[in-house]
Amino acid sequence: MLAVRVRRCGGRAVLLEVDDAAGVAAVAAAVRDAALPEVRELVPAARTVLVEVAPGAATERVVQVARAADAAAGEAGTGTVHTLPVTYDGEDLALVAETAGLSVDEVVALHSGAEYRVDFCGFTPGFGYLSGLPEPLRQPRLESSRTAVPAGSVGIADVYSCVYPRRSPGGWRLIGRTDTVLFDPDADPPALFTPGDRVRFEPR
Template sequence: MDGATVRPCGSRALLFEVGSALEVAAIVDAVRAAGLPEVSELVPAARTVLVEVSAGASLDRVRAAVADADPRAGTVGTGVLHTIEVSYDGADLDLVAETAGISPDEVVALHSGAEYTVDFCGFAPGFGYLSGLPEPLQQPRLESSRTAVPAGSVGIADIYSCVYPRRSPGGWRLIGRTDTVLFDPAADRPALFTPGDRVRFEAR
């Protein structure tokens, strides 16, 4: 892929740096389509993709697969669709409404009316960064983070929405809460979200 910066990460991994979520998706698609058995980890992030291979394997086929990736062919948001029921009574709902210059009901309508894509996961197990947040709700993080945000809290920050999978510190603006379990270490699939999945929020 033209324009991608490639950085070695030790002897077994490459970090590809690109300029858009679509290019990230194109690299992920290309590596998966190549069906390389040596690939042990494929980790997309906001503007990077880390590809790791098994011990003793060459990175040459990974380089070749990414070189052939077409940034116009990336598929964003083609995974499983999750519907998350939300009680929109978050501590920052009024703040979000005031900042956006709209009513709390309009915040709810905007947030629940959009479809989101899990761009990448990080920060905590099961924590997905969900792009697709309507422009009026794209607001900065709180000036001071909370020391403890309850599990199931639905928040917004910058261009993303999120659901806190477990109790943790956090500075996202909280607009609601859900009972949906985002991370269960005892489950066959511990994390509910996988990059590329789609998410819709439903007011209850």
């Protein structure tokens, strides 16, 4: 069983705090799979899961399900597998290689050889935080953020990789680009990534 700390959020929600991203994935999967009729919204984040229930409903069953979650269930993604073709020619690719003490080809091989899990989404619609970045590629964000990062840019920062779903400011180190559309407001669902999904990058 997981160590889950419960914080009340008003009268209709609870914030479930855990120790790591795997715990978040396990709790989110357990609550989602329980299909509790009172649950209206479930929002995973880096170390928390916010669960909102219907007006007048209690949160006790949500807490029970969360505390009974199988910790091992969060170690691997359980959702859809997405394979994204990537051209590895990002503005920071040489910087990433130099910082890691690797060749550009080694950076590409490491990044594309890993499987990532969508831990949570945020920052901008369709933006997923993808855990699973190989240890040698873990580097800080840029000291100064760019005012505009093109849509489809593939980046890394800290323990995560990402794909920018739309043109936006950003400080991640850019190593490539993909033509895959991550967010389309006219699609159902509009966002390609859902927490728990797995992502693979395929060099082209």
